[in-house]
Amino acid sequence: MSPPLDTIRFNETPEGVDLGLRVAGPVPRGLAFLLDAVVRGALYLALTLLMAFAGVGLGLMLLGFFLLEWFYPVLFEITKGATPGKSAMGLAVVHDDGTPVGLSASMIRNLLRVLDFMPVLYGVGLVSCLVDRDFRRLGDLAAGTLVVHRERRRPVAAIPQIASRPPPPGLDLATQQAILSFVERGPRLSTARRVELAEILTADTGHRGPAAVDQVTGWASWLARGQG
Amino acid sequence: MRQQPFESENQAEWDDYRALISRLDTSGKGGDGPDPVALDAFPRLFRRLSSHYALARRRGYSPGLTEELHDLVRRGHGHLYRRRTRPLAAALGFMAYDFPRTLRRHAALFWLAAALLFLPMLAMGLQAYQDAEIILSLMDADQVAEIEALYDPDNRKPGRAQERQADTDFAMFGFYILNNVGIGFRNFAGGLMFGLGSAFVLLFNGLHIGAAAGHLTQLDYGSTFWPFVSGHGPYELTAIAISGASGLLLGKALLAPGNRTRLVALRRNALDAVRLVGGAGLMLLLAAVVEAFWSAGPAPAVVKYAVGVAGWILVALYLTLAGRGRPRMEAESDDGD
Numbered sequence: 001m002s003p004p005l006d007t008i009r010f011n012e013t014p015e016g017v018d019l020g021l022r023v024a025g026p027v028p029r030g031l032a033f034l035l036d037a038v039v040r041g042a043l044y045l046a047l048t049l050l051m052a053f054a055g056v057g058l059g060l061m062l063l064g065f066f067l068l069e070w071f072y073p074v075l076f077e078i079t080k081g082a083t084p085g086k087s088a089m090g091l092a093v094v095h096d097d098g099t100p101v102g103l104s105a106s107m108i109r110n111l112l113r114v115l116d117f118m119p120v121l122y123g124v125g126l127v128s129c130l131v132d133r134d135f136r137r138l139g140d141l142a143a144g145t146l147v148v149h150r151e152r153r154r155p156v157a158a159i160p161q162i163a164s165r166p167p168p169p170g171l172d173l174a175t176q177q178a179i180l181s182f183v184e185r186g187p188r189l190s191t192a193r194r195v196e197l198a199e200i201l202t203a204d205t206g207h208r209g210p211a212a213v214d215q216v217t218g219w220a221s222w223l224a225r226g227q228g
Numbered sequence: 229m230r231q232q233p234f235e236s237e238n239q240a241e242w243d244d245y246r247a248l249i250s251r252l253d254t255s256g257k258g259g260d261g262p263d264p265v266a267l268d269a270f271p272r273l274f275r276r277l278s279s280h281y282a283l284a285r286r287r288g289y290s291p292g293l294t295e296e297l298h299d300l301v302r303r304g305h306g307h308l309y310r311r312r313t314r315p316l317a318a319a320l321g322f323m324a325y326d327f328p329r330t331l332r333r334h335a336a337l338f339w340l341a342a343a344l345l346f347l348p349m350l351a352m353g354l355q356a357y358q359d360a361e362i363i364l365s366l367m368d369a370d371q372v373a374e375i376e377a378l379y380d381p382d383n384r385k386p387g388r389a390q391e392r393q394a395d396t397d398f399a400m401f402g403f404y405i406l407n408n409v410g411i412g413f414r415n416f417a418g419g420l421m422f423g424l425g426s427a428f429v430l431l432f433n434g435l436h437i438g439a440a441a442g443h444l445t446q447l448d449y450g451s452t453f454w455p456f457v458s459g460h461g462p463y464e465l466t467a468i469a470i471s472g473a474s475g476l477l478l479g480k481a482l483l484a485p486g487n488r489t490r491l492v493a494l495r496r497n498a499l500d501a502v503r504l505v506g507g508a509g510l511m512l513l514l515a516a517v518v519e520a521f522w523s524a525g526p527a528p529a530v531v532k533y534a535v536g537v538a539g540w541i542l543v544a545l546y547l548t549l550a551g552r553g554r555p556r557m558e559a560e561s562d563d564g565d
Contacts, residue, residue: 013278013301013305013309014309015274015275015278015279016278016282017278017279017281017282017301019298019301019302019305020298020302055396055398055399056396056398056399058396058398058399058402059396059398059399059400059401059402059403060398060402061402062399062402062403062405062406063401063402063405063406065402065406066402066405066406066409066410069406069410070409070410070413094306095311097309098302098305098306098309099305099306099309099310099311100306100310100311102311104499104502104503107502107506108498108499108501108502111413111416111417111502111505112416112417112420113417114413114414114417114418115417115418115420115421115425138420141491141494141495142420142478142494142495142498143495143498144495151299151302153295153296153299156292156295156296157292159231159232159290173288176288177288177290177291180289180290180291180292181290181291181292183290184290184291184292185292220290223230223231223290224230224231224232224289224290225230225231225232225233226230226232
């Protein structure tokens with residue numbers, strides 16, 4: 001397989017298979033930060049209500065401020081894998097081998113956030129993100145963590161049980177995959193688009209219109225389950 | 229083998245695996261978790277799925293199937309190789325063994341950080357004691373007046389500003405936590421600027437504390453200042469030095485990475501550094517308890533001094549002796565500093 005041109009980072013497991021992690025860039029992370037800022041702001045406001053109980057209330061409020069400032073991300077990352085903002089953006093924090101983030105790595109990346117935040121609004125973190133191949137800010141580099149997209153898999157259609165038709169001989173693997181992929185993703189496309197795509201694949205055989213779709217579906221059936 | 233027979237041959241195993249994974253995903257979140265017998269089969273199933281995924285890719289099965297197997301393997305990988313976060317109960321073990329041992333491994337950096345904190349403190353203290361003006365080279369007149377007001381012997385509660393006289397001890401506790409533990413954490417983070425941030429925090433705090441102490445003693449406010457600070461001083465000052473050492477440890481990885489790349493050295497040192505700053509944070513927590521509930525209390529000065537001396541002895545004994553004679557933990561690095 002040729003090396004990917006996108007931001008998928010492959011990581012080999014001890015079982016010898018490559019797991020792909022889709023690392024998240026600065027934009028979704030920035031949006032997640034804004035969402036978290038809203039959640040935190042609301043919590044700060046709620047805490048100031050404690051002022052009503054002078055003394056103990058004030059102490060509790062200050063303790064709450066401390067926890068919010070330093071441990072808000074740590075708490076969510078080690079229990080849920082991501083802060084509410086990141087969850088909403090479909091992001092998660094993982095070790096660079098793809099396992100869920102643990103306490104010490106989470107502490108490192110979040111205590112170093114102070115530095116990434118400098119001089120204003122993640123200036124240092126942004127530069128680090130853009131320089132690094134895996135969009136890691138300084139805290140991520142030191143902790144060995146990645147921010148990845150949670151995979152949202154859409155179920156694919158089963159290859160329909162129709163009469164197989166032999167595909168043209170000598171198709172390379174990429175073309176075979178394209179044929180299978182076309183059939184699996186078919187239900188998500190409009191009829192016109194399906195015809196358009198199928199006609200590209202059947203250009204040599206001269207099938208046009210819905211006949212082209214049937215032709216390609218027949219090939220896919222052949223590829224998946226053989227003759228018959 | 230064609231895709232269809234491959235699928236129907238292994239479908240049963242995939243279903244078992246999928247059921248197990250969903251149980252694992254929900255366990256601890258209200259779900260009842262997988263039963264132990266099924267769990268025993270998990271590593272074997274995971275290896276089977278891994279090889280099925282590899283086969284699917286190798287044989288060029290449909291992208292949909294390959295993706296699905298990849299997804300199943302990825303979800304299982306997270307569960308099988310999850311690094312256990314040690315529960316809160318282990319915090320005790322951390323303070324009893326890990327923290328002092330880690331600190332002793334980086335003793336040289338600790339002494340460097342302590343020197344950066346205490347030497348300027350001592351020098352500035354002596355200067356400020358002899359020269360009432362020199363404190364003004366560090367802070368402006370308003371700040372000096374504020375510090376003087378804190379330790380005015382007429383205060384009911386020494387160490388607290390006029391507007392804070394009415395605050396309860398608990399409110400002050402919250403205030404000290406927010407302030408002091410924050411300083412400790414920033415001290416750690418500053419180390420990533422090649423250690424300069426930590427060195428600055430140490431010097432800055434050393435000079436300020438020294439100046440305040442010298443100035444107040446020279447004003448004859450020593451009778452309120454020294455008993456106030458003696459109680460929590462041992463924990464707070466040591467913890468600031470330790471958090472400084474944790475920052476210097478990060479800086480060292482960048483300045484002198486040794487036989488590793490800077491990134492690898494940084495990762496390795498960060499693991500130890502976060503232990504140091506964690507321990508320092510807990511020490512600052514103790515300091516905040518003492519400062520809020522004891523230091524401003526009514527006990528006579530001589531008792532407070534005695535508690536202070538006991539504190540220094542306790543800290544020294546703890547950091548030098550705790551965690552000795554226990555087998556090495558695997559996470560420890562082979563080479564000290």
